[in-house]
Amino acid sequence: MADNMLASFISETITQVGADVTNYARTKVNLSQSMEKNYEKLKNEAVKLQALRYDYEKEVQKHQMKKTTTSSYDVWLRSVNKTLENAKILEDRYQDDQKLSYRYIHLKRRSNYSGKLERICEEIQKLVEEGKFLGGFLVDKPIEPVLKVNAPQIKGFPSLQRPLEQVLELLRNDKLKGIGIWGTLGVGKTTIMKNLNNHEEIAKMFDIVIWANVCSERSEEKLQEDISWRLKLKSEDVVHPEDVARTISEELKGKKYLLLLDEVMDSIELEDIGIPDNNNGSKVVFTTEFRHVCSSLADRLIEVRPLSPDEAWMMFQQMVSDVIDLPDIEPIARLVAKECARLPLLIKTIAGAFKSKDSVSEWRKGLKDLQKWPEIEIPGLTELHSFLKFCYDQLKDDQKRKCFLYGALYPAESKIYTDYLLECWAAEGLVGGTNERRRFQDARDEGYDTLKHLTNVSLLEKGERMIYVSMNNSIRQVALYISSQDPDCKFFTGMSEDSSDFLEENDWQQSKRIAMIDKKLRDLPDSPD
The missing domain is CATH 1.10.10.10 (Winged helix-like DNA-binding domain superfamily/Winged helix DNA-binding domain)
Known part of the structure; x- marks a missing residue:
């Protein structure tokens, strides 16, 4: 009886194995026979997925200034790129196999390959379905802590570097709230402020940095508009400045902000424009030509002085470097640089006008014109x-x-x-x-x-x-x-150190005061009347 049971078990096992082998073989044959069909299907589905990806990428590019993609889209896009990369590998392999004679392509190899085509095709179809993003895939960009601005290099100019370092040191003091950068027009205050905005330490110190230009032509409403734009606030429907101020204040509440105000001409009530006193180390830094402005806004004042003569000449040289080495130009260039009063703004403006002059005569004429300013108009001044x-x-x-x-x-x-x-x-x-x-x-x-x-x-x-x-x-x-x-x-000061001793009688008659400081004058006219 045991022998019969063993024989029956062996018989059933052999039958099952035979059936499994048969089914496996049939599956392999079917896969092998459907390889071309699966390949064509993969190509079509891959084109659909590529088109969908292209459409989304165009949409992202269209809104890149204001929008960013969701995390789910980013994950989906990575899967799309990987799947399409695998599909391309299979397509290339299929093209290579087509070059071989059919009998050399083993049945098992064809069936395995066809199975991979089928699986990749299913992945692509799934990705197309997942890529519908009914809730959308673009969202508003988060506010960047710092928006970088174009800033002139100040390395090598201690007169500009020193105030920047002083401001940075004061920003580390949580007890201070307002810092004023004061100096005459063109002395480099805005340049210092721009370098401050871009400094690597600033992004680490504050949640958000807001830059706004405040000049005589701009109203507080315009200042609120600039701040609202920076904070990405939708204030189109808000009419009254008080409501705009409330919106700005709510947005900044709890944030550690740095407000950079350039060209402040008069006192500003920060609360009126919506700047809250958060008592969390937030700061206001501003530039001004008027010291009285500092009394209401600044806890500390930093004065910016003109460049040293050596710094001024170095800056001027850098800006006219293409022509400064031409014969006989340097002596005149030094006189031109001296006319810039060691002010970076003037150096930049005047150097820009002179760097296109490539002859001594042009430089000499330009210098004479410059010395007559503002009696004659000089572009840029x-x-x-x-x-x-x-x-x-x-x-x-x-x-x-x-x-x-x-x-x-x-x-x-x-x-x-x-x-x-x-x-x-x-x-x-x-x-x-x-x-x-x-x-x-x-x-x-x-x-x-x-x-x-x-x-x-x-x-x-x-x-x-x-x-x-x-x-x-x-x-x-x-x-x-x-x-x-x-x-x-009316003054007469027109004599240079090298002018002649003789004064025209007309000079005396037209002038109320005459300056002869540092003049090589030995004789006076007989009568000043």
Whole structure:
């Protein structure tokens, strides 16, 4: 009986094995026979998936400035790229096999290959279905902590690097909230601010950095608009500035922000535009030409001074490097650079105009024209003239205006000692009154207040502890131009150090004051009348 059972088991096993072998063989034969069909199907499905990917990529590119892709789309796209890569490998392999005679392609190899085609085809179909993204695959981009701006290199210019390092040090102090960068127009304040914005430490210190330009032509509403754009706030339907301010405040609440305000002309109520006091180390850094602005916004003030003569010449050289080595141009180039008053903005503007001049005669003519500015218009210097004229007009007090113009009698960049200048103002009757008691002391006090005001609005440069002041060349040229239009303030300072001793009688007759400081003058006309 045991023998019968064993025989039956063996018989059934053999039958099952036979059936399995038969089924396996049939499957392999079917797969082998359907290889061409599976290949064509794979090609068609791959084209559909590639088209879908292309459409999505075009959509992503179209909205790349404001939108980004979802995480699910990113995962899907990686799977698509990998699957299409595998499909391409199989297609290439099929093309290679087609070059061989059919009988050399083994049945098992064909069936295995056909099975892979079938599986890849199923993966592609699944990806096409998953790629419908009914909920969409684009979302608003998260706010970047810092938007980089184009910033001139300041490496090698300590006069610009030093204030930047001072600002960075102050930003590490959580107790400070406002930092002012103060100096005359063109001294490099905006350049420092741009380098601050791009500094690698800034992105680590703050959740968001907001850059906004604030000048006389821009309103607080425009400033709110710029801040709203930076924060990606939808404020089209918000009409009232108070509502915009509330929206900005809510968005910044809890964030550690750095607000960079460039060209601040007057005091700003930060709360009115929506800037909250978060008490979490948030900061406001601003640039201004007017010191009085700093009193309401700044806990610390950093003054930016003009470049040193060596720095100014190096910057000018870098900007006219293509022509500076031409014969006989360097001596004239040094005189041109000197006219730039060591101000980076002027150096950039004037160097830009001169770098296209490739002959000594062109440089000489350009220098003569430059020395006549602003009597004749120089392209690129209109902004500077307009600003300085604006500062002059803002003095309002005629006495202050005449005191400012009086400073143009002294050579550019020279040290005008405070005590001496105040005595001159008093002697000229520009400060003080003739009937006042303690006339001299009162005149001196009034003169000191005027002097302080002129330095605060960047029309005069303050020397060490106000022992002396100076006027840079650009401001002096504007002052002389203004004085030439006013019969009561017409000056004669036109003699250079190398000019002849002789003065035309007409020079005396037309001038109210004549400056002969540092002049090689030995004889005077017989009569100044």
